[in-house]
Amino acid sequence: MSDDEADPELLALLRQHFQGKLNLDEEPETGVLEGAEYVCDNSIDVALNMRASKNAAALIYEQMQQKEFSTASWSEHELHPKTKDESTVAFIFTMDLLNFSFWSLHPEEERFAISYRDKTWTGYWSLVASLQRALEEEAANKSAAGLVNLLAKDFNCFRDESRFEGRRKPVRFLKRAQILVADIWACFNGEGYGEFRDIDKITMFADYRVPQILATLGCIGYSPPLFAMIARGDILENGSDYEIQLRACSIWCVELLKREIKRQHPDAKINAILIDFFLYDTMKLLEAQGKETIPHHRTRSIWY
Incomplete structure (x- = not known):
């Protein structure tokens, strides 16, 4: 099986889930938010600024x-798929299976890039472009939390803890x-394969770009030692206290942003997924415009 082919075992699992043939708990929980809140409450190197977060929530909305x-x-x-069928689910699975670690060790080094549709794509988009190009050349009970748990249980490459x-x-x-799960939900606009009854249980996706913009907005702050390491471009080891605090506090911060927006706008159709997508896109735009004021942290990991 080549690297750009979807695992048939996982596709069978996904197919069973969408056909409602899996024996899932009635109301599964991922446990992500619970752990994030615990780390945030006990964090000494990353802190939330509640006033800045409240202001940011209004601005984001x-x-x-x-x-x-x-x-x-x-x-x-x-570059994102336009079709809405089972092959799209397979595409998204392959995309997110390979979706990690796009930053360069040295800013001055030449980044990996893909030429596709008369454009040059780097980072995450180079992955999506390569999959789309390959396709052109080669050719659950509806529970979001339940599907996340199944992925983490049955596939080590998804067990990010x-x-x-x-x-x-x-x-x-x-x-x-x-x-x-979020990409499938967004791609299918919450219908068909993308219909999940508990999509709001999905949290922000703890990577390195969203923490960067949360720090830029003043929603989170770093201890002097942690800030110095990030500013120097030092590597934060995967699983270190620094990295765990940074990722967990980012998850909890986005949860609080969501709650503040819902408090101010009870009818708003908002969740952590949409906030994450929006913040990520905004940070990438700032990067493209050369307006980054705080660097992102650096952790070489298969998880993000």
Whole structure:
């Protein structure tokens, strides 16, 4: 099986899930938010600024409304799939299976790039472009939390969790498992294969770009030692206390942003997924414009 082919075992699992043939608990929980809150409450190197977060929530909601940001925004990108069938699920699975670690060790080094449709694509989009190009040349009970748990249970490459001091259970991040579910939900606009009754249980996807913009907005702050390491471009080891605090506090911060927006706008169709997508796109735009004021942290990992 080549690297760009979907695992037939996983496709069978997904097919069973969407046909409602899996024996899932009535109301499964991923445990991601619970672990994030615990780490945030016990964090000494990453702190949330509640006033800045409240202001950021208002700003984020205003801009999302102005841009009419929704699940439809996902499919609007020229590289994301436009078809809505089982092959699309296989494409998204392959995409998110390979979706990690796109940053360069040295900023001055030449980045990996893909030429496709008369454009050059780098980072995440180089992956999507390569899959689309390959396709052209070669050719659940409806529970979001339940599907995330199945992915983490049956496939080691989705079991993104770490041990944090003072907590018996591992802290679960499940970035790629959650983003797989979120991409399917967004691609199908919450219908058909993308219909999940508990999609709001999916949290922000703990990577390195969203923490960067949360810090830029002042929603999270770093201890002097951690800030110095990030500013120097030092590597934060995967599973270290620094990295766990940074990822967990980002998850909890986006959860609080969501709650504040819902408090101010009870009828708003908003969740952590849409906020994550919006913040990620905004940070990438700032990067393209050369307006980054705080660097992102650097962790070489298969998880993000």
